[in-house]
Amino acid sequence: MKYFQTIFICVLLLSSCDDGNLITENFVFENAVIQKCSTSNVLYKINNAESLILNAPETSFPNTETGLGTPRVVTITGTTSLVYRKFAESTTTANICDTPTIPVLEEWTVSGGTMEITTNKVLDGSGVTVAYNHNIVFKNITFVAPDKQVVYDSYIFGNYRTDVVNLNFDYTLVTTQNCGGNNLIFKYNSNNALLLDVDPTLFANAVTPIGSPRTRVINSTTNKVIYRVYNGSLNTAFFCSAITPAVPTITEEWIAQDGVTGISGEIRVETVAVGAQFKHTITLYKTTFKKGILTYIYPTNDNFVFGEYITP
Structure with a gap:
């Protein structure tokens, strides 16, 4: 009897591990800071040979505070995408923002889900707003690669800062x-x-x-x-x-x-x-x-x- 019970439990475990090709995978970028490409809207994080790349319109990060408990919600589709890449060796900004010069060993794309953005002012010592901090959290996203996927109910991307612009409006001594x-x-x-x-x-x-x-x-x-x-x-x-x-x-x-x-x-x-x-x-x-x-x-x-x- 114990023999058949053991076989039954093993079959259940094997079946659950293969269900939907859902595997255990970690995308670890907690200690990496968010950076931005100088010529595009791409935000990214690098951890040695790994990178996490977010391509989102600038309009996702306006310099406007969000209400308490009401983050800005952006659907991950079309113009907003999230991609994980693993390179053959440690990568740099150039491989993210330009054409990669080292091989990409793995690429996972995100399907479905949303991006929640909580925006708050950043003040200087005099109480003047000098920037805005955008805290980015992904909700209900699925990383997909050939024959495998990883699901996250919540995945923290991190903080992205946009500075307040100060234009040169010094026309006091200039003739109209x-x-x-x-x-x-x-x-x-x-x-x-x-x-x-x-x-x-x-x-x-x-x-x-x-x-x-x-x-x-x-x-x-x-x-x-x-x-x-x-x-x-x-x-x-x-x-x-x-x-x-x-x-x-x-x-x-x-x-x-x-x-x-x-x-x-x-x-x-x-x-x-x-x-x-x-x-x-x-x-x-x-x-x-x-x-x-x-x-x-x-x-x-x-x-x-x-x-x-x-x-x-």
Whole structure:
């Protein structure tokens, strides 16, 4: 009797070990830090010859805090993928971010599941937000390789930091200009420029009552505000040429986001008479600039004085 019981138990154990080709495998990266490729959205961890590679859109990591107990949830499919690779020898960043130069012995891809991201501010000693920390945890994922798979209910990827952007909006001593013949109002300083392509009626030659400026809501069609950085020095002719010169070229472009009347994203103009001319003081109210997922809000006191613009 004991003989048959022993055989029965062995058969059960063998059957369970082979069920669905589920095997015991460990992907150990607890002591590895998350790194990012310089030319792509790839985040990765390296442990000697092993690597864990996450490819996710930048929009998965906005500089916005998540609520308590309500992480941002991203489905692992399509544009978001997770891959484990084992190389023939210790690997480096170049083998992750560029074409591998050493053989890949194993590759496991993840099917199904989600990525939960909890985002919190990082403050400096003065209480100023300097970055955001994104804690990444994978839920209900399955690593799959030929004829085998490993399932995790929860797998901690780690912390990824995105810094707060500080753009160079130093135009205090710079003259506000317009080329004539178009609606572009601009200021430039060395290799950067702040551009307003706005409704010209904002600059009507009529005095505005004190405390009642003309306003227009920023939008992407008729009232655009853009900050650009170029790879060389600028001059007035660059902006006023009938055909934009080939150089310098744009290296960064930050677009002011659509506003809401009286709440955010407004262009405000106060006009006074100065002899036979009119002086228009231009202020940007609660304006948010974005490049991809990066966000820049300037200034902290809600108002940024763009400058004074004179019309005859």
